[in-house]
Amino acid sequence: MSSNTSQVKTSPKAIDFSAIQLLMDAPMKQVDKEILQQLSSDVALINQIGFHIVNSGGKRLRPMLVALSACALGYQGTQHTTLAAVIEFIHTATLLHDDVVDESDMRRGKDTANAIWGNAASVLVGDFLYSRSFEMMVGVDNMRVMDVLSHTTNAIAEGEVLQLLNINNPDTDEAQYLEVIRRKTAKLFEAATQLGAILTNQEPKVEQALAVYGLHLGNAFQIMDDMLDYTADPEQLGKNLGDDLAEGKPTLPLIHAMAHGSDEQSTLIKNTIKEGNRDAYLNVLSIITQTGSLEYTANFAKEEAKKAIQALSIIPSSVYKQAMEDLALFSIERSF
Numbered sequence: 001m002s003s004n005t006s007q008v009k010t011s012p013k014a015i016d017f018s019a020i021q022l023l024m025d026a027p028m029k030q031v032d033k034e035i036l037q038q039l040s041s042d043v044a045l046i047n048q049i050g051f052h053i054v055n056s057g058g059k060r061l062r063p064m065l066v067a068l069s070a071c072a073l074g075y076q077g078t079q080h081t082t083l084a085a086v087i088e089f090i091h092t093a094t095l096l097h098d099d100v101v102d103e104s105d106m107r108r109g110k111d112t113a114n115a116i117w118g119n120a121a122s123v124l125v126g127d128f129l130y131s132r133s134f135e136m137m138v139g140v141d142n143m144r145v146m147d148v149l150s151h152t153t154n155a156i157a158e159g160e161v162l163q164l165l166n167i168n169n170p171d172t173d174e175a176q177y178l179e180v181i182r183r184k185t186a187k188l189f190e191a192a193t194q195l196g197a198i199l200t201n202q203e204p205k206v207e208q209a210l211a212v213y214g215l216h217l218g219n220a221f222q223i224m225d226d227m228l229d230y231t232a233d234p235e236q237l238g239k240n241l242g243d244d245l246a247e248g249k250p251t252l253p254l255i256h257a258m259a260h261g262s263d264e265q266s267t268l269i270k271n272t273i274k275e276g277n278r279d280a281y282l283n284v285l286s287i288i289t290q291t292g293s294l295e296y297t298a299n300f301a302k303e304e305a306k307k308a309i310q311a312l313s314i315i316p317s318s319v320y321k322q323a324m325e326d327l328a329l330f331s332i333e334r335s336f
Contacts, residue, residue, distance in 0.1 A: 015330040017059070020068075020323045027067040027081055028060065034085040038132055049113050049125040053092050056110050061221070061327070062192050063088040068327075069196025069210055072320035079140050083195050086149065089133040091188060094156055096126035101164065102247050144198050152191040159183030168248035170270035174255050178219070186218030193217075193324075206314055213311040213324065220304035221331040226251035227297045230285055232335055245284060248276035252300065254284070256293040265291070301332045 021028070039050040063084035070080035096113055098104070100122050105115040114122040130153065137146055163180045166172045193214030197207035229244045230253060244251050250273050258266045265287045272280040288294055308328040315321055 015326045015333055017330050017334075020064075020326060020330075023319060023323055024064055024067055024071075027071070027084070028064060030078075030081040031060075031063050031067065031084045031088070034081055035088060038085060038089070038136060041128070045117070045121060046125055046128050049096070049117055049121060050092075050129065052113055052116070053095060054088070060088065062091050062188055065189060065192040065214065065217075065324075065327075066195050068320055068324055069193040069214075070199050071196075072315055072318055072324060073196055073200040073202060073206075073210075075196065075200045077199065079142075080196065080199055082136060082140060083145065083199070084192075086133045086136045087188065087192050087195075089129045089136070090149070090153060090156070093126040093129040093133070094160070094184075094188075096122045096129070097160070101160070102243075104243070142198065145195060148191050148194055148198065152187050155183045155187040159185070159187070163249070166250055168274050168276060170250060170258065170273040172250040172255065174252065177250065177252055177255055181219060181222040182215070185222040186215050189218030189221070190214035209311045209314045213308045213328075216304045216308035216311065217328050217331060220301045220308065220328065223252055223297060223301040223304065224332055224334065227253060227294060227301070228335070230288060231294065242278045242281040245272060245281055246276050246278035248273050252297045253288045253293045256296045257284075257288040257291045260291045260293070261287055298332070305329060305332045 035054055039047060039054065041047055041050075066084035066087055067080050099112040100114050100119045104112050112122075113125070133149075137149055159180055159182070162176075163184055166176060166180060190211045191214070194207060194211040197210040202210070226244060229241060229251070232241065245254075254269055254273065258269050261269070268280065269284055269287060271277075272284055305328040309325050312321055312324055
């Protein structure tokens, strides 16, 4: 694993995400087909909002991880695409609910569902997607799958509530922040990769390794997402810069800057978090740059990506394993 470790540190080549998409083109087309079939409802508004969210772009990373982990472990059946669609439905439901809670009006460069149809419709269609995903899980007829996904959806809900408690709270520390992203984001990545091991009836140590890979990949992805709120091109990112700041979210760059800045700098950030003040964005950006908080955040994400790659040492080499390693690197190199 030494070569992988050095690759995480030096990133000698940019990761071509489109090459991974090409590798997974056939199973992901089947996933898309299942999503469209399962979205069908005789309630027109459900179809409209569901299609709006599912077809509004995005990397489809979470469902791809189900298919990718299954392929890396030699799976020959068809249930991996069904479970990939389940993961996408769970993720889409959380987006619908998130945008209502955060009062967001843009995601992936487009109007959010709640901005178009209102909060009530968005919440209810999110509920439909959760319930439809459980119908699909039952159809797979695997109690271990049900166990993992039911615990996952529960953890995500807990993460949402924990994040709500941290909103406008400048006393949130690094451990509390990490607990939120573990439950709210990384847990679904963990479930996605763990499902590949479950479908192929792997021994417990392999299943655990795949879960660890997903967990650390999810952590790296979310930590970089929080950093991109201060460094990305807003057109590439598909949302307004400073959204987290405007929502009063104490993310890792802010937490580190408050701990390492001067009293004056720390007070400014604390007040900005309390008020959810987007107007202070440039001042806050200057502080997190001066305090090395962007570098700290990037290095934290790199360590998570390294742990993800190391967890894969237990599975045999293949183009799919390589793609999983590349995804860990992509999660920390990406600009969107």
